[in-house]
Amino acid sequence: MSDARVTFALEDVQYLYNRRNLALDGISLTIREGERVALLGANGSGKSTLLKLLDGLISPSAGRMSVFGEQVDTLDDDSDAAHRFHRRVGLVFQDPDVQLFSPTVGDDVAFGPLQLGLPLVEVRRRVEAALTQMDIMHLRDRAPFELSGGEKKRAAIASVLSLEPDVVLLDEPTASLDPRTKWVLVNLIQQLGQHGKTIIVATHELEIVPIVADRVLVIGENRRVLADGPATAILEDRALLVEANLIHEHLHRHLAFTHSHEHDAGHHGETTVH
Numbered sequence: 001m002s003d004a005r006v007t008f009a010l011e012d013v014q015y016l017y018n019r020r021n022l023a024l025d026g027i028s029l030t031i032r033e034g035e036r037v038a039l040l041g042a043n044g045s046g047k048s049t050l051l052k053l054l055d056g057l058i059s060p061s062a063g064r065m066s067v068f069g070e071q072v073d074t075l076d077d078d079s080d081a082a083h084r085f086h087r088r089v090g091l092v093f094q095d096p097d098v099q100l101f102s103p104t105v106g107d108d109v110a111f112g113p114l115q116l117g118l119p120l121v122e123v124r125r126r127v128e129a130a131l132t133q134m135d136i137m138h139l140r141d142r143a144p145f146e147l148s149g150g151e152k153k154r155a156a157i158a159s160v161l162s163l164e165p166d167v168v169l170l171d172e173p174t175a176s177l178d179p180r181t182k183w184v185l186v187n188l189i190q191q192l193g194q195h196g197k198t199i200i201v202a203t204h205e206l207e208i209v210p211i212v213a214d215r216v217l218v219i220g221e222n223r224r225v226l227a228d229g230p231a232t233a234i235l236e237d238r239a240l241l242v243e244a245n246l247i248h249e250h251l252h253r254h255l256a257f258t259h260s261h262e263h264d265a266g267h268h269g270e271t272t273v274h
């Protein structure tokens with residue numbers, strides 16, 4: 001890929017867990033520098049697997065993939081998948097407890113820059129910038145385990161931001177957060193995008209999509225890209241969203257005269273509709 005502004009280019013990428021469980025089947029996509037993309041798909045459609053591929057944690061089982069213009073090898077053994085692009089891409093895991101392991105939030109946010117061997121002055125600058133960006137300066141000396149879900153999430157994002165990646169991948173960032181906390185986080189993610197970073201958010205919560213993304217990639221239940229287009233167009237395509245199991249036809253009829261915010265698949269499982 002000669003275009004330097006192409007961040008990710010995937011052609012017909014497959015991924016199999018343990019060489020037999022097909023998680024992604026023939027994914028082709030191009031993501032350019034500075035894009036804000038939502039990766040939509042029902043549970044089990046392969047969103048987390050795709051983010052792990054983009055982060056270099058795993059390598060394609062088949063197909064071609066390039067990151068920042070460099071070809072990524074198809075490896076049989078993921079233990080070797082330490083790619084050079086790794087530092088330029090940061091993944092915020094769905095479960096913040098995976099990302100936070102230090103005695104204090106400040107230590108967690110400093111961990112990455114310290115690993116890079118940066119001078120202490122620079123480490124301190126990055127920690128302060130990341131904590132400020134996530135609006136959690138006041139949590140700096142707190143233990144991660146005593147934080148609320150939303151605070152943990154912001155600390156986990158800060159621990160990725162301190163590496164100053166060009167690309168931030170977020171896996172279901174609003175899962176299991178109460179509504180107020182969710183919208184605080186969504187606004188923080190929106191601000192990240194406005195700072196020129198490439199943002200890819202995996203979610204099945206349709207209501208957050210217009211705020212965090214301009215473009216939507218829908219992964220179907222067949223683990224292939226079902227649609228790729230502007231967020232507004234995709235969110236209006238009810239038939240497509242039903243096909244991807246992101247909204248339910250029956251529920252949609254019932255909610256048609258209430259708010260659009262109640263249309264997402266994240267709620268329909270547990271909400272009783274009257």
Ligand SMILES: Nc1ncnc2c1ncn2[C@@H]1O[C@H](COP(=O)(O)OP(=O)(O)O)[C@@H](O)[C@H]1O
Pocket residue numbers: 017018021022023041042043044045046047048049050
């Ligand atoms: N570690 C794993 N080992 C085997 N299969 C897995 C593993 N992780 C995910 N899968 C399978 O891969 C498919 C895609 O999963 P995942 O990427 O987690 O989807 P999503 O994030 O969209 O819910 C699912 O069928 C899931 O069961």
Ligand SMILES: [Mg+2]
Pocket residue numbers: 047048049094171172
């Ligand atoms: Mg997932």
